[in-house]
Amino acid sequence: MKQNLYDNPEFFEYYTRLRASKITFNDFVEQPAFRSLLPNVQGKRVLDLGCGSGQLAAYMLEQGAAQVVGTDISTRMLSLAPQHEQLIYIQSPMEELDFPGNSFDLIVSSLALHYVEQYEDMMQKIAYWLKDGGKLVFSTEHPIVTAKLDKEGWIEDQEGKRLYYAVDHYSQEGVRRAHWVVDNVITYHRRISTLINGVIGSGLRIDAVIEPEPTAEGLERMPQLVNELRKPSFVIIGASK
Template sequence: MAAVKGADLYDDPVFLAGYRELRRTKRGLNDVLEIPAMAALLPPVRGLRVVDLGCGAGELAVRLAEGGAAQVVAVDSSKAMLAAARRHPRVRYVRSDLADLDLAPGTVELVVSSLALHYVEDFAGLVARIQDWLVRDGRFVFSVEHPVVTAPQREADGVIDNYADEGPRQRKWFVDGVVKYHRTIGSMVATLGRCGFRLETLDELQPTLDQVRQHPHLAIHRRRPPLLLFSAVASEEASALTLDSSDASDPREL
């Protein structure tokens, strides 16, 4: 099974058709669970300079701009997603792989990412760069798939085995070979700390019983949390930090 990563995934016509249908019918986790939970966690954005990592078609970026953000730099590696993105005078779209993205130090107050960072191989390296981009006390708010979802080595059985063994996992999601990167909760929290962030919120998102009654397809997500939501504050000067991302690749060494 050939691996499919990054822009190759969201520019694949079969995958893209399936993904767009999922969003159109609102049968995913975005509309009912992730979007309202992230909105509740975000700080007031009026006047803030914001970066949206893995912006997709720009829904979050435009909501932030409509909420008063001074500027939103919305970044994605997919040509197809950016071509379909909503336009707004205070949203600037940038096509870039997150592994290659670099911004000037201390130039943004808020970095957000919605369900994109589990596609990033070098999480520690990206978090270190985000800390550098943020002003002191700037915020980093992001959601990812929960490690109990990414952990199984064999997709078919869904068994949470080899939880401590971080790294790529291949799944079938509209197409075969979709690559996501499994990390433990402890590893992600430790990486944030090593990079100078103070963790404020860690939420394991699950639908409520009322939400399941209204949206029965969400029932499986009462069995285990599907998503993690983080909010962290850049509490240390970037110049005081040193991080070799290769040192942080194994959670047992953090």
């Protein structure tokens, strides 16, 4: 059974309230860098894996995509997604999706692949679904963040000042369990080399790798984002078929 974290009522209430604030790591760190890697989507067919409430899917439709297929495991998140005749939503874990080969011009996934256990298998599916010349853009939690078994990396002094970020168990890939609003949130730690080689092994070509820093607006509105200049929270990879 795949973890359906976002259908947990407590987590869903917290997460939707956070995203509605527009003062988040997504808004000021991950999404600006992510969108910088998106190709021209005019007239293209796009697949959004782990689309959540459909914000990225709606953005690509605004940019001229002919059709966007958004998929997510969470019924609650999909209930918030904007409706449009060119937006199609599928409630399913991404690992269980089945599309014909050469179906999409662009496949995107924002902060969802770290929930997938069989990363290499997922990359093989993505490569199969992409048309020749198609593009992939995805982001995950950075391996620096996921490495420690307890996922608690900041070392602080007695006054609570952050001294440095500790990295440990980096080579020990696999399950990580953490408390994020609720207990036992499961993600999967993978080394940078594993993330990159999974793309290459599927037959795709790496175009870009970004470890994003906060925007100027983000630093002004969320001063704590200065810590993103000390260690990255995310990695974003762009690739082509």
